[in-house]
Amino acid sequence: MKYTTGVIICLMLLPSFARGQDWVVPDDRKGRLSTFPFTDDTRKEGEKLYQVNCHSCHGDPGRNNFIALQPPPGDPATEKIQRNSDGEIFHKVSAGRGQMPSFRSVLTTDEIWKVVSFIRSFNRSYVQKVMQVITSSAYPGAIISMKLAYDEATKQVLVIASATSETGTVPVTGAGVRLLAARYFGKMAVDEEKTTDVNGVATFSVPEGLRGDTAGNIGFSAMFTDEATFGSVSKDTVLMAGMPVIPVSLTANRAMWNTVRKAPVWIILAYGLGVLAVWGFIVLVMFKLRDIFTVGTALSENISASHGQTEPTKN
Numbered sequence: 001m002k003y004t005t006g007v008i009i010c011l012m013l014l015p016s017f018a019r020g021q022d023w024v025v026p027d028d029r030k031g032r033l034s035t036f037p038f039t040d041d042t043r044k045e046g047e048k049l050y051q052v053n054c055h056s057c058h059g060d061p062g063r064n065n066f067i068a069l070q071p072p073p074g075d076p077a078t079e080k081i082q083r084n085s086d087g088e089i090f091h092k093v094s095a096g097r098g099q100m101p102s103f104r105s106v107l108t109t110d111e112i113w114k115v116v117s118f119i120r121s122f123n124r125s126y127v128q129k130v131m132q133v134i135t136s137s138a139y140p141g142a143i144i145s146m147k148l149a150y151d152e153a154t155k156q157v158l159v160i161a162s163a164t165s166e167t168g169t170v171p172v173t174g175a176g177v178r179l180l181a182a183r184y185f186g187k188m189a190v191d192e193e194k195t196t197d198v199n200g201v202a203t204f205s206v207p208e209g210l211r212g213d214t215a216g217n218i219g220f221s222a223m224f225t226d227e228a229t230f231g232s233v234s235k236d237t238v239l240m241a242g243m244p245v246i247p248v249s250l251t252a253n254r255a256m257w258n259t260v261r262k263a264p265v266w267i268i269l270a271y272g273l274g275v276l277a278v279w280g281f282i283v284l285v286m287f288k289l290r291d292i293f294t295v296g297t298a299l300s301e302n303i304s305a306s307h308g309q310t311e312p313t314k315n
Helices: 002-021 041-054 087-095 109-120 265-309
Strands: 145-151 155-165 168-171 174-183 186-189 201-206 218-224 234-239
Touching: 041 109, 109 234, 145 218, 145 234, 155 174, 155 218, 168 218, 174 201
Parallel strands: none
Antiparallel strands: 145 155, 155 168, 155 201, 174 186, 174 218, 218 234
16 A cells, blocks of 8 residues: 555656756757857748747747647747856757657758757847857867768769868768768658768768759758767758759649649539539528418418408407
């Protein structure tokens, strides 16, 4: 009995305990900074990304209309969230926890910083600190960069990472790299995570039949998986690595969602007959009501006439 009571008490206290837990970000991630300044353009782009990826749970910043979850997602405009450092907000969006998903495979590093830019626009006292150069603990004093290329013969995307310092440029070796391809509703991982070789190159195989635009262009994003070691570098590039796709107009042929002029004939006929049937029924009801009124009037007159004939004569 005592054991059962203890279990019940623990279950009752568990939600309160969960709500009371703070999301602790590792110290080496708290001081992380964006590599570019936050501007009106980054805020607008961040707002679009927020609406697609964050709005469904966090709601409109400043309105406290976030979804009812435990623990609650919270309003990004509140002091509780705004007191986080830029690095803490970036880490939470990137890593996720519990019911909040990780967005590191959905958004690039720059896109996450643009979301941070939008969130910070609701803090009037916020003053941004910008990381001037992207450095790496694996290559002290060097600036890390990436570039992407497409090998048509092998159908592969090459990600080339290099570190530039005062003494020259060397390849970044042994670095884990992820490659994402832009799709209609987010980004898709291309191939598995790869590691740069002795030349600083990571090779990704493009899936056969990957759809591009009318010219076969696809937007790719590459980034390091171990950003703490190799820096928060990401590279966005458009490469002609996909299958050209000619968009099919929804109004090219007859279809249910088309214009009236090109709508399926059976729908036009069914709609027309349905309208005629409804109006025919209405007219029929009106005629029947008229007949009822006529019969009722005639009956009333006959009753009145018969009453007048049978009325006794007064002496």
